[in-house]
Amino acid sequence: MNSMRQFASSLKAKHRVSSIGEGRRVYAIGDIHGHLEELEELLAWIESDLESHEGRSDLVFLGDYIDRGPDSRGVLKRLAKEKLPGDAHHFLMGNHEAVLLDLVDGHASDGFSWLSYGGREMLESYGVKKSKILSSAGTIAKLIVETLPKSHLEFLRNLQTMVTIDDYAFAHAGIRPGKSLKKQKARDLMWIRDPFLSSKKDHGKVVVHGHTIEAEPADRANRIGLDTGCYAGGSLSAVRLEGSGRHFVSVPSRGPEWPR
Structure with a gap:
């Protein structure tokens, strides 16, 4: 883990209005995109970090x-079937999972777009040859259902769009500023960029999100951004929230830069 980068929040004390309840520790992990090795390193760090923690996690x-990275299959297997550190685990739906399910459920039909969006790499991680993938673009939903284990599809169908814990709200992309958390639309939670990213508003809770790549984890008074572009040669990032503190951890990508 010598390559792992860690740093504490640099926000001034006057902004520290958000907190996690006493005795509780929360870790949020950004966009993985099929990067199992980096995920394993991050989970190992979390497991080690929890050894001295006696409260809830x-x-x-x-x-x-x-999509996009080398081992979507391995990531889903790890998250859906294997033991993870911590007491409770919350899995949010990203726009990539939403697109796949739309294809499977007949709400979208453009298999070529999904394949260019990272779907080809996903299917290849399940052992499907590139030639078969490209020849099946018109019937991609059928190929997905034939390829993915039922447990993986079930995992994807059970994903949530938002979770709130104490003074924080967690969503893949962010929220629509000016709307209460209870009135947020699923599409915004999975797809929004601006006006959320540029907003200086108090959203009622600090929003922890991924979706939009930034060179470093975004540490703002009203949001925390954790997509640091692992699939694009950046890193896989997480934040530990405890009390009013924020501690960031980033694992550099081992893969080539995107596009390959």
Whole structure:
């Protein structure tokens, strides 16, 4: 873990209005995109970090587990079937999972777009040959259902769009500013960028999100951004929330830069 980068929040004390309840520790993990090795390193750090913690602990995964990276299958298997550190685990739906389910459920039909969006790499991680993938673009839903284990599809169907814990709200992309958390639309929670990213508003809770790549984790008074572009040669990032503190951890990508 020598390559792992860690740093504490740099926000001034006057902004520290958000907190996690006493005795509780929450970890949020950004967009994974099929990068199992980096995920394993981050989970190992969390497990080690929890050894001295005696209270409750939560892990929140912010979505986009699949597509683009080398091992979507391994990531889904790890999250859906294997033991994870922490007491409670919350899995959010990203826009990539939403697109896949729309294809499977007949709400979208453009298999070529999904394949260019990272779907080809996902299917290849399940052992499907590139030639078969490209020849099946018109019937991609059928190929997805034939390829993915039922447990993986069930995992994807059970993903949540938002989770709130104490003074924080967790969503894949963010929220629509000016609307209460209870009135947020699923599409915004999975797809929004601006006006959310540029908003200086108090959203009622600090929003922890991924979806939009930034060079470093975004540490703002009203939001925390954790997509640091692991699939694009950046890193896989997480934040530990405890009391009023924020501690950031980033694992550099081992893969080549995107596009390949």
